[in-house]
Amino acid sequence: MGRPALLLLALCAACARGLYFHIGETEKRCFIEEIPDETMVIGNYRTQMWDKQKEVFLPSTPGLGMHVEVKDPEGKVVLSRQYGSEGRFTFTSHTPGDHQICLHSNSTRMALFAGGRLRVHLDIQVGEHANNYPEIAAKDKLTELQLRARQLLDQVEQIQKEQDYQRYREERFRLTSESTNQRVLWWSIAQTVILILTGIWQMRHLKSFFEAKKLV
Amino acid sequence: MGDKIWLPCPVLLLATLFSVLLPGAAGFTPSLDSDFTFTLPAGQKECFYQPMPLKASLEIEYQVLDGAGLDIDFHLASPEGRTLVFEQRKSDGVHTVETEDGDYMFCFDNTFSTISEKVIFFELILDNMGEQEHEQEDWKKYITGTDMLDMKLEDILESINSIKARLSKSGHIQTLLRAFEARDRNIQESNFDRVNFWSMVNLVVMVVVSAIQVYMLKSLFEDKRKSRT
Numbered sequence: 001m002g003r004p005a006l007l008l009l010a011l012c013a014a015c016a017r018g019l020y021f022h023i024g025e026t027e028k029r030c031f032i033e034e035i036p037d038e039t040m041v042i043g044n045y046r047t048q049m050w051d052k053q054k055e056v057f058l059p060s061t062p063g064l065g066m067h068v069e070v071k072d073p074e075g076k077v078v079l080s081r082q083y084g085s086e087g088r089f090t091f092t093s094h095t096p097g098d099h100q101i102c103l104h105s106n107s108t109r110m111a112l113f114a115g116g117r118l119r120v121h122l123d124i125q126v127g128e129h130a131n132n133y134p135e136i137a138a139k140d141k142l143t144e145l146q147l148r149a150r151q152l153l154d155q156v157e158q159i160q161k162e163q164d165y166q167r168y169r170e171e172r173f174r175l176t177s178e179s180t181n182q183r184v185l186w187w188s189i190a191q192t193v194i195l196i197l198t199g200i201w202q203m204r205h206l207k208s209f210f211e212a213k214k215l216v
Numbered sequence: 217m218g219d220k221i222w223l224p225c226p227v228l229l230l231a232t233l234f235s236v237l238l239p240g241a242a243g244f245t246p247s248l249d250s251d252f253t254f255t256l257p258a259g260q261k262e263c264f265y266q267p268m269p270l271k272a273s274l275e276i277e278y279q280v281l282d283g284a285g286l287d288i289d290f291h292l293a294s295p296e297g298r299t300l301v302f303e304q305r306k307s308d309g310v311h312t313v314e315t316e317d318g319d320y321m322f323c324f325d326n327t328f329s330t331i332s333e334k335v336i337f338f339e340l341i342l343d344n345m346g347e348q349e350h351e352q353e354d355w356k357k358y359i360t361g362t363d364m365l366d367m368k369l370e371d372i373l374e375s376i377n378s379i380k381a382r383l384s385k386s387g388h389i390q391t392l393l394r395a396f397e398a399r400d401r402n403i404q405e406s407n408f409d410r411v412n413f414w415s416m417v418n419l420v421v422m423v424v425v426s427a428i429q430v431y432m433l434k435s436l437f438e439d440k441r442k443s444r445t
Contacts, residue, residue, distance in 0.1 A: 019250060019340065021264045032253040032335065034394060123250065134358040141360045145369065148376045155383045162390050166397065173401045180408045187415045194419070198426045205430060213437060 020121040028104040035126055036165035037096045039158075042130040043068070045103065047085045048119040057119050066120070067106045073097025082106055090130075096165045127161070128154035249384075251339035251391055253281065256288070256326045258333050263323040266340060268295075268315035275341040276322060279308040279395045282402040284332030289325035294318070335402070337395045341388070 023029055033041060047066060048057040068089045070079040078099070079091045093099055105118055131154060137147045256262055268274055280286045290309055292301040295318020301311050305328070313320070326334050 019252075019264055019266050021262070030255060032255070034253065034398060124252070134355055137355060137358040137360070143361045144355065144359045145372065145376075147355060147359055148373065148380075152376065152379055152383065155380070155387070159383065159386055159390060162387075162394070166390075166394065169397060169401065173397070173404060176401070176404050176408055180404065180411055183408075183411055183415070187411070187418075191418065191422075194422060198422065202426060202430055206433060209434060209437075215437070 018121045018123050020119050022117045023103070023105065023120055024117065025105060025107055028102055029120075030100050030102040031122075031124065033099045033101060033124065033126060034097065035093050035099060036161040037093055039127050039161065040090065040092045040130045041099070041101075041127075042125045043089045043101060044123045044125075045083075045087055046121040047105075048121075050117045050119070064118070065106050066103050069102045071100045071102075073099065096168065127158040248342045249340065249388070251337065253335065253337045253395075256324055256334045256336055258329050258331050259327050261323055261325040261327055263321055264338075265319045265321050266342075267319050268317070268342070270315070270317045271344065272315045273312060273343040274315050274320060275310070275312040275343070276338060277308075277310040277341075277392070278324070278336060278338035279399060281335040281337050281395060281399045282406075283334035284329060286334075286399070286403075288334055288336060289328065291323045291325065293321045293323075295320060337398070339388075339391060 021029070035041065045066060047064065049064065050057055063085075065082050065084050066087060067082050068079065068087070069077060070089070070091050072078050072093065073095055078093075079089060081089065083089065091099075101124065103120065103122075128151070131151075133147060133151060136142070136150065142150065254262070266274065276292065278288075278290060280288050285305070286307045287305040288307075290301065290303045290306060291299065292311060292313070293299055294313075295316060300313060301309075303309055322338075324334075324336050324338075
């Protein structure tokens with residue numbers, strides 16, 4: 001192991017707690033966040049590279065970055081940027097719906113990465129979880145009670161926004177269900193009518209055909 | 217190796233102090249609860265890892281929101297590689313484990329499906345994580361001024377804490393309801409598409425079949441006519 005590993009392990013003692021996953025060189029991983037409008041989303045990630053010789057994950061990967069792309073519900077790109085091996089991206093939604101956050105590595109030096117895996121630690125915070133309260137306390141000069149009250153207010157506001165969005169989604173859902181229901185009914189009626197009409201046409205046409213051919 | 221150990225100690229100490237005094241400088245501190253929604257293409261398997269301390273509690277809840285049969289294989293393994301949970305073709309599930317120290321691995325497996333990709337939602341709720349529950353006490357360094365009601369402040373803070381806990385629970389329930397609703401909506405939208413598609417197919421088939429019937433019958437009689445003369 002050695003000195004450098006121990007040192008870096010100590011540095012990372014406070015930050016080794018999050019969810020992580022493995023990603024290949026050209027692989028792209030996408031996450032979907034369904035959020036109401038005017039909601040801020042902050043994503044933090046940290047990458048580690050698998051070192052084949054030492055059989056361990058290196059704490060940092062200089063020169064290897066991640067490309068982050070965020071698409072809004074209509075498919076329009078909201079954020080498309082390259083970050084280093086450790087990065088933080090932020091965006092605010094302007095339309096409610098499914099936002100897609102995609103990450104892929106921009107490894108240019110393929111030899112370095114050959115057959116290797118990248119370990120990505122990811123954390124995505126939405127809405128009031130994205131607020132940095134120590135910063136807000138310092139900026140607005142709040143007392144402890146004020147800060148706690150502010151946090152509760154933010155939390156309640158986020159819940160209320162989600163509820164409003166939920167109401168809008170439920171309405172859309174109800175419209176789709178009712179439209180499907182109607183379509184099934186009208187189609188069954190139309191099908192029966194078409195079948196009857198086709199049967200009548202068939203009989204008539206054949207009858208006139210046989211009469212023309214002097215068979216009947 | 218032995219004679220080189222004395223040097224890192226003060227450096228280690230400095231490094232640890234550095235990482236403790238400057239929050240954010242040594243990397244981000246992730247939250248205790250997180251949820252993710254992702255697309256799992258057909259025939260693939262994706263795994264996630266969560267580092268856990270000893271005697272904490274890990275609750276994982278997942279749901280399949282979209283994609284053909286709305287089912288997925290789920291696998292949860294302990295840090296030693298022992299399988300704790302193995303579920304096949306389930307559409308949702310919730311599991312709680314008392315954790316040991318190490319990285320827990322959970323995987324979603326869509327290899328049984330050849331054409332349909334699945335959208336999977338999962339939520340991790342971590343409890344008793346220890347060091348991270350003191351974030352509120354850390355705020356004391358950043359606040360300015362004091363509040364006037366010193367005696368009653370503790371009571372107020374206690375009720376604020378309980379409000380915060382209840383609001384967090386509301387938030388969790390909302391996340392869950394959102395996942396359920398998304399799944400129902402996806403089912404309905406696929407029903408809608410299916411009804412449209414098969415109605416069109418039905419119409420075309422009906423018309424084509426009746427035309428074929430008529431012309432086949434006609435062609436039978438044409439041949440007989442020709443053979444007579």
